[in-house]
Amino acid sequence: MKVDVLTLFPEMFEGVFGTSILGKAREKGIVALQAVNFRNYAGNKHGQVDDTPYGGGGGMVLKPDPIFAAVEDLLENDTAVRPRVILMCPQGETFTQKKAEELSREEHLIFICGHYEGYDERIRQHLVTDELSIGDYVLTGGELPAMVAIDSVVRLLPGVLGNETSAVTDSFSTGLLEYPHYTRPADFRGHQVPDVLLSGHHSNIEAWRRQESLRRTFERRPDLLKHADLTVKERQWLKSLEEQSAQRVTD
Structure with a gap:
């Protein structure tokens, strides 16, 4: 370019x-x-x-x-x-x-x-x-x-980033905010890395990341969810999250 x-x-x-x-x-x-x-x-x-x-x-x-x-x-x-x-x-x-x-x-x-x-x-x-x-x-x-x-x-051009998947999973690239990241140490001042990320079970890790991406988007940029490509199950989960949030406000 x-x-x-x-x-x-x-x-x-x-x-x-x-x-x-x-x-x-x-x-x-x-x-x-x-x-x-x-x-x-x-x-x-x-x-x-x-x-x-x-x-x-x-x-x-x-x-x-x-x-x-x-x-x-x-x-x-x-x-x-x-x-x-x-x-x-x-x-x-x-x-x-x-x-x-x-x-x-x-x-x-x-x-x-x-x-x-x-x-x-x-x-x-x-x-x-x-x-x-x-x-x-x-x-x-x-x-x-x-x-x-x-x-x-x-940064989106091929060969620019060391990891070609980095740009694909960025916030907004998928229509959602990016999931949380963790690195070593696994225990920092008593704050633990989620167990699923230490499990080595890749499908569970991907499922956790997707869910956390949805949660973060719901909490910080709910407007993005209107146009996001979501499954029926994901929409149901978000609905329950919304109900829980409303309940906490009421309490």
Whole structure:
């Protein structure tokens, strides 16, 4: 995969792209990561990339010409399928694990990180393919959201994680929150690891993990259960869990 980021602050990505999982994926040649300063495409001697909005109002708006020029330059020698051009924006679609999985199947992603008051609307209408938000809050720029999205996508690429099943069992990948994890020692200050995990009985362990995943989702994100693929037996178990919870509140 190839990932390009258009930003006014490419230095912000140096540590992120060069360390940990992303750094290793880059070294292996699994992903090519590049941060491009779109001020270089301003086309004026002052390097101006923003201007006051037509119609008045506070703040500055990113001009369309530097963004279009930067994307067109990135695509000049690219004969592959047209990349996804992603605008990081509070107004965008909420970024989810499902979206990360979808983007991980692409060959080329271009992220646009804005600053100031917003973007010229023609960037949205005629250049980008996706608008993404990492939550209902506003940051000073799109750099941090882009880092979040890129990390989430790249870790799903084959060969990036040491254990290929890790991404499959992540929270949200199955539609549920992930089950609890334990490691050595089996007894830590009197707190025991559940016996089933020490039994070596793999089918029992899988059943326990599934049930605990359901329990954790019920307790923390019950909204996810509405769309989860559950068996009749699992729905009945959740119903009993709900009744027990209601009873405790009543008591």
